[in-house]
Amino acid sequence: MNSRDKAELGLRLLRHMHRVRAVEEEIAERYPEGKMRCPTHLSTGQEAVPAALAECLLSSDFAVSTHRGHAHYLAKGGNLNAMIAEIYGKASGCSRGKGGSMHLVDLQVGFMGTSAIVGNSIPIGVGLALSAQYKRTDQVSCVFFGDGATEEGVYYESLNFAAVRRLPVLFVCENNLYSVYSPIRARQPADRSIAGVAKSMGLKTVQGDGNDALAVYGGCAHALADIRAGGGPWLVEYSVYRWREHCGPNYDDDLAYRPAKEVEHAKQRDPISLLRRQLATVVPDLEELESAMLREIRDEVDAAFHFAEISSFPSADEAFLGEYA
Amino acid sequence: MSPPDLKTFSSAINEALVEAMAQDETVICYGLGVDDPKAVFGTTTGLQERYGDRRVFDTPTSENAMTGVATGAALGGLKPVMTHQRLDFFLLALDQLVNAAAKWHYMFGSQQSVPVTIRLIVGRGWGQGPTHSQNLHSWFAHIPGLKVVMPTTPRDAKGLLLSSIFDPNPVVFIEHRWLYGGLGEVPDGDFRVPIGTANVLRSGTDITITSSSYLTVEALEAAEVLSQQYGIEVEILDLRTIRPLDWDTILSSVARTGMFLALDTAFTTGSIAGEMVARVSMALFGQLKKPPSRLAMPDVSEPTSIALTRGFYVRSQHIVERVAEMFGSPVINQKETDCYDQMPDVPGDWFSGPF
Numbered sequence: 162m163n164s165r166d167k168a169e170l171g172l173r174l175l176r177h178m179h180r181v182r183a184v185e186e187e188i189a190e191r192y193p194e195g196k197m198r199c200p201t202h203l204s205t206g207q208e209a210v211p212a213a214l215a216e217c218l219l220s221s222d223f224a225v226s227t228h229r230g231h232a233h234y235l236a237k238g239g240n241l242n243a244m245i246a247e248i249y250g251k252a253s254g255c256s257r258g259k260g261g262s263m264h265l266v267d268l269q270v271g272f273m274g275t276s277a278i279v280g281n282s283i284p285i286g287v288g289l290a291l292s293a294q295y296k297r298t299d300q301v302s303c304v305f306f307g308d309g310a311t312e313e314g315v316y317y318e319s320l321n322f323a324a325v326r327r328l329p330v331l332f333v334c335e336n337n338l339y340s341v342y343s344p345i346r347a348r349q350p351a352d353r354s355i356a357g358v359a360k361s362m363g364l365k366t367v368q369g370d371g372n373d374a375l376a377v378y379g380g381c382a383h384a385l386a387d388i389r390a391g392g393g394p395w396l397v398e399y400s401v402y403r404w405r406e407h408c409g410p411n412y413d414d415d416l417a418y419r420p421a422k423e424v425e426h427a428k429q430r431d432p433i434s435l436l437r438r439q440l441a442t443v444v445p446d447l448e449e450l451e452s453a454m455l456r457e458i459r460d461e462v463d464a465a466f467h468f469a470e471i472s473s474f475p476s477a478d479e480a481f482l483g484e485y486a
Numbered sequence: 487m488s489p490p491d492l493k494t495f496s497s498a499i500n501e502a503l504v505e506a507m508a509q510d511e512t513v514i515c516y517g518l519g520v521d522d523p524k525a526v527f528g529t530t531t532g533l534q535e536r537y538g539d540r541r542v543f544d545t546p547t548s549e550n551a552m553t554g555v556a557t558g559a560a561l562g563g564l565k566p567v568m569t570h571q572r573l574d575f576f577l578l579a580l581d582q583l584v585n586a587a588a589k590w591h592y593m594f595g596s597q598q599s600v601p602v603t604i605r606l607i608v609g610r611g612w613g614q615g616p617t618h619s620q621n622l623h624s625w626f627a628h629i630p631g632l633k634v635v636m637p638t639t640p641r642d643a644k645g646l647l648l649s650s651i652f653d654p655n656p657v658v659f660i661e662h663r664w665l666y667g668g669l670g671e672v673p674d675g676d677f678r679v680p681i682g683t684a685n686v687l688r689s690g691t692d693i694t695i696t697s698s699s700y701l702t703v704e705a706l707e708a709a710e711v712l713s714q715q716y717g718i719e720v721e722i723l724d725l726r727t728i729r730p731l732d733w734d735t736i737l738s739s740v741a742r743t744g745m746f747l748a749l750d751t752a753f754t755t756g757s758i759a760g761e762m763v764a765r766v767s768m769a770l771f772g773q774l775k776k777p778p779s780r781l782a783m784p785d786v787s788e789p790t791s792i793a794l795t796r797g798f799y800v801r802s803q804h805i806v807e808r809v810a811e812m813f814g815s816p817v818i819n820q821k822e823t824d825c826y827d828q829m830p831d832v833p834g835d836w837f838s839g840p841f
Contacts, residue, residue, distance in 0.1 A: 289562045292559045318552070486599030
């Protein structure tokens with residue numbers, strides 16, 4: 162990649178990351194108002210992987226995600242207004258108030274849904290890939306999940322089926338080391354990696370630093386090119402870190418379930434600062450461009466919250482509609 | 487030899503699958519053993535030869551993931567039909583059934599539906615034992631978003647399976663192992679029976695009996711005995727669909743007869759039969775001549791040894807006795823008693839294991 166391409170790509174990645182962070186931090190800021198009445202899992206600190214995938218997935222590709230799905234929804238091009246309205250429980254929400262933060266969908270851009278049950282959306286993503294293979298389209302199905310999901314039986318069943326049928330799936334594991342408060346050392350042996358297990362099951366793999374958006378982009382773009390060429394499923398595993406509490410708007414470092422040094426180290430690896438440093442040499446007017454970018458994002462985020470605030474609630478009878486298609 | 491115009495329940499299932507796949511290229515059929523030499527009791531015979539291994543395929547032994555795969559494939563525009571050799575095996579997939587397939591349409595604001603058909607086979611007798619024989623349809627019927635279908639006749643098996651495959655919602659389609667050899671007339675071609683409608687299999691004026699799946703066969707036998715030996719005319723409603731239940735047909739029949747007995751192949755406590763007794767009592771309390779009643783499996787796991795199955799299942803004899811009791815008639819000794827004593831764990835001498 163020449164330096165001009167790197168600069169352009171880098172600025173787009175930076176914009177994606179700033180946008181996700183601005184949205185998540187605005188939710189955190191306003192959550193105590195009590196208008197967002199649903200469990201909400203923020204991705205602050207975990208912006209690089211979704212930003213990279215925003216750059217390398219096509220709008221026609223499928224994606225499914227988890228309870229921590231805001232960043233993935235936005236990466237796939239999901240409508241911001243509809244997402245915020247959904248978290249506010251409004252009729253204009255992407256799931257019309259039936260789903261909330263943990264059940265986001267935007268069919269226009271192939272974002273097919275998120276699940277609040279750990280591991281639950283993984284085989285659904287594989288089934289979407291089966292439909293793409295069956296219809297002989299060039300779509301890839303991107304399946305987002307965390308390290309906790311790799312302890313579910315359905316995860317292994319899904320990887321196995323994707324491998325045996327050579328399905329066009331990109332499994333994306335964002336390993337943030339914690340399943341709620343439970344550290345990975347209590348859950349998985351230290352000398353075994355998630356990518357290593359996937360490799361032994363017949364998938365091609367990449368493992369890397371999930372704070373380095375440019376590197377994640379490189380890994381995912383390479384995997385996607387191979388999947389589109391019929392190379393079968395890939396699993397990419399990226400180390401990331403959740404800054405705020407598992408569920409909710411706060412920091413919970415006072416609970417001391419994570420070593421203070423670990424938290425501090427993770428914040429030093431802030432994916433936004435890291436990319437900014439990487440771009441400093443190739444984008445001379447970075448500061449100026451970034452300020453303009455942040456102003457635009459601010460306006461967009463404010464408008465989305467305004468849209469959610471002024472939208473109507475669904476009528477109470479709508480609770481009884483929609484059991485069947 | 488049976489007359490040529492009669493077909494078995496298993497061939498009726500096969501006809502429905504052939505018809506659905508011929509009609510719609512998005513119908514796919516998979517499950518452990520769908521292409522094996524036994525062809526799931528003959529229900530999938532010839533499908534792969536006809537439609538190829540792209541549309542009809544064997545799978546890993548991964549009930550939960552393969553159910554999620556069906557949901558995903560359905561979201562991607564396919565109509566998957568999954569097959570499980572036993573209902574009990576499918577219990578590994580409850581997360582995908584309950585938390586995903588059943589919820590998807592509602593949870594995402596009615597934007598996408600999940601047209602998946604899940605065929606489950608209920609075993610019984612010949613030592614099937616505690617984990618190859620469970621009738622857990624009331625579990626599925628408890629879940630909003632699912633439809634639950636349990637045919638008895640070959641005609642309904644074909645008509646309801648076609649309706650299930652082309653229904654936009656997830657349908658749990660329950661086939662009883664003891665019905666596969668049953669014979670009946672089956673219309674050719676694209677023949678459909680609407681989901682959610684009970685069928686009056688026998689008209690009568692004295693008592694309404696609701697039943698489903700294999701137990702309806704026993705109920706029909708009992709009705710014959712009750713008519714000939716007791717002068718009691720039974721109206722038999724074959725429910726065919728457990729969710730949604732056809733309350734209009736059920737309540738209007740009970741309103742006419744004033745007597746009600748609910749039969750169920752499930753364990754007694756928490757059964758659909760219990761739900762029906764509750765609803766009928768609440769709706770028609772003043773019109774009932776006697777308290778309503780139910781007959782279902784005892785609240786214990788199904789035993790394996792033939793010796794332990796004597797008197798265990800609800801057979802026509804028990805239905806006759808219960809109805810006689812409700813009418814205050816003394817029970818006339820039945821010859822069938824001897825027959826059940828010798829073969830309590832099979833539907834007839836034509837049935838043998840091992841599976």
